[in-house]
Amino acid sequence: MTIDLHMHSTCSDGTFTPAGLVREAKAAGLTHMALTDHDTVEGVAGAREEARRQGIAFLSGLEISAEYQPGTMHILGYGFDETSAPLLERLTSVQRWRDERNPKIVEKLNRLGVVLTLPEVEAVSGGGLVGRPHFAKVLMDKGYVKTRQEAFDRYLAKGGPAYVDKARLSPEESIALIRAAGGVAVLAHPLQLQAADEEALQAIVQALAKAGLQGLECHYRNHAPEDTRRFLALAKSNGLLVTGGSDFHGTNRPGIRLGVGEGTLQVPMECWSALERAASARN
Ligand code: AMP
Ligand code: FE
Ligand code: FE
Ligand code: ZN
Numbered sequence: 001m002t003i004d005l006h007m008h009s010t011c012s013d014g015t016f017t018p019a020g021l022v023r024e025a026k027a028a029g030l031t032h033m034a035l036t037d038h039d040t041v042e043g044v045a046g047a048r049e050e051a052r053r054q055g056i057a058f059l060s061g062l063e064i065s066a067e068y069q070p071g072t073m074h075i076l077g078y079g080f081d082e083t084s085a086p087l088l089e090r091l092t093s094v095q096r097w098r099d100e101r102n103p104k105i106v107e108k109l110n111r112l113g114v115v116l117t118l119p120e121v122e123a124v125s126g127g128g129l130v131g132r133p134h135f136a137k138v139l140m141d142k143g144y145v146k147t148r149q150e151a152f153d154r155y156l157a158k159g160g161p162a163y164v165d166k167a168r169l170s171p172e173e174s175i176a177l178i179r180a181a182g183g184v185a186v187l188a189h190p191l192q193l194q195a196a197d198e199e200a201l202q203a204i205v206q207a208l209a210k211a212g213l214q215g216l217e218c219h220y221r222n223h224a225p226e227d228t229r230r231f232l233a234l235a236k237s238n239g240l241l242v243t244g245g246s247d248f249h250g251t252n253r254p255g256i257r258l259g260v261g262e263g264t265l266q267v268p269m270e271c272w273s274a275l276e277r278a279a280s281a282r283n
Helices: 020-028 044-052 083-112 117-121 132-141 148-156 171-180 198-210 225-237 268-281
Strands: 033-034 058-059 061-066 073-078 183-188 216-220 243-245
Touching: 020 044, 020 061, 044 058, 058 268, 061 117, 061 171, 073 171, 073 216, 083 117, 083 132, 083 171, 117 132, 132 148, 171 183, 183 243, 183 268, 216 225, 225 243, 243 268
Parallel strands: 033 058, 183 216, 216 243
Antiparallel strands: 061 073, 073 183
């Protein structure tokens, strides 16, 4: 049994199509998976269909970028109805905010002397939404940077010279939206919150739990064993279920493999059963 509950397709900033990603998952030996594209559920139906063909257990998923300072807060949703009208409607707004931001990033890059157009970035996006990893790819292809990471470090990272913020859903609305569609809301990769200390992290998680959060992503590609232990304790003390995944983005994030992340990730089977139970309890 190999489980991976966090991965991206060409519908957001991964490099495999939803069906291609499922075939890749099969080849990597996954038996249970969820597709968690940023701010879109476009790929879910296609991935589910291919998962059925490949004999892989599948859960719908998505990853919402919520409003938060100083780091980033991503809320994962699992097991929801991807045809839910309120969910789709709100995600359309989220995508509009992205579409309003992207030309501003182009402008900033142009002012910094980078020759690049939006259609060039759209061309590498694989037809899904356009995000900063696609800008990074073009910067690399044009020789402005050697690696994708350098594109973020020099230009695109939060606070960087070509960074432009976009409107986001609040954490509370993100959670409510997922739950109203019949899904389970989970806080992704808690390290990326950049919480000042343990107490601050506890306060954030408590507030989210009060708003309806049901799970914590304790197993993640770059977690050291002590991080995982810390987050497992945090989940337990807040009555949250435990999830985990690689955050696979295909070649947009080299060095990360499905199921095992950077090599040491191992998501316990219990994560799957707990999610399934919570999803079928229909909140
Ligand atoms: P966007 O949703 O367009 O703002 O892009 C966010 C995505 O960019 C994240 O999901 C990551 O895949 C990537 N990303 C954001 N910040 C960084 C960073 N500092 N270094 C590398 N990748 C990043
Ligand atoms: Fe991403
Ligand atoms: Fe994320
Ligand atoms: Zn992700």
